[in-house]
Amino acid sequence: MNVAIIGCGYVGCGVARYWQQKMTFVVTATTTTPERVPTLQAVAQRVEIVKGNDPDLLHTVLKNQDVVLLSVGAKSADVYEETYLHTAQTLVSVLKQIPSVQQLIYTGSYAVYGDRNGAWVDEESLVAPANQNGQILSDTEQILLSASNEFLNVCILRLGGIYGPDRELVKIFGRFAGTTRPGNGKDTTNWIHLDDIIAAIEFARRRRLQGIYNLVNDDHFTTKELLERVCETHNLSKVIWDSSQESKRPYNVNVSNKKIKDAGYKLIHPQMMF
Known part of the structure; x- marks a missing residue:
């Protein structure tokens, strides 16, 4: 099987390694960063430097592919539109010319749900960025879903915060140890x-999943609980909370993972690994 990964960062690189080694697929990986080519050559048979808004290069990459994974990540907040929206628009226009592609999988974000004051949401809930x-993330989803037809399945995975090897929780949050944080830390993660x-x-x-699926684990710690566990586990100084300051975190929501589990997916790490 020929599989292409558009945007081969932390997630894409992990998938490329898995597909090449475990499934023996022919993997094509793309990046916008020339310096990453040697790294990607270790996990993919073919590596191309491609910008998501370049239809000609994208067409060359996707020709004769069976599955496309779109796993781009914006390097900064001011390039979101270019990274996500423009790439999705270009990809959808190119896919119309490539009948071999039967599945498009996109790694999106639960950020599209916005702040619900800790209320539960599922895939049927209205988005409220x-x-x-x-x-932009919400618009990107809609553009990609519009490409779905009887020959092409489009699956959107709305990911929670990503952690794992080389991105452990202590690496993400350890810098907050002993500091004072705004708010009370009671927002849900x-x-x-x-x-x-x-x-x-x-x-x-x-x-061959079609449609939107949330992908989060079973734990829904508050930020305060999460940081307490990180600090306790790694013998770090406690975080102090100052409720007189307003928290700037815009994603206080409980995301349900029931749909993907009902579809048959069993979590490898249902609980947080500290």
Whole structure:
């Protein structure tokens, strides 16, 4: 099977390694960063430097592919539109000319739900992005879903916060140890381990999933609980909370993972790994 990964960063690289080694697929990986080519050559048979808004190069990459994984990540907040929206628009226009592609999988974000004051949401809940970048992510989903037809399945995985090897929780949050944080830390968090992202992408490919699926684990710690566990586990100084300052975190929501579990996916790491 020929598989192409558009945007081969932390997640894409992990999937490329899995597909090449475990499934013996022919993997094509793309990057916008020339310096990453040697790294990607270790996990993919073919590596191309491609910008998502270049239809000619994208067409060359996707020709004769069976499955496409779109796993781009914006390097900064001011390039969200170019990274997500423009890539999705270009990809959808190119896919119309490539009938070999039967499955498109996109790693999106639960950020599209916005701030629900801790309420539960599932895939049927209306999106309510809390900022412009969240709106761009929502628009990107709609553009990609519009490509779906009887020959092409489109699966959107709305990921929680990503952690895993080389991106452990202590690496993410250890710098907050002994500091004072704004708010009370009672906002809800949603996380997913890299192992589960890789496995769920393969599950979506194998089952040819169509539509939107949340991908988060079973734990829904508050930020305060999460930081306390990190600090306790690694013998770090406690975080102090100052409720007189307003928290700037825009994603206080409980994300349900029931749909993907009902589809048959079993989490590798249902609980957080500290």
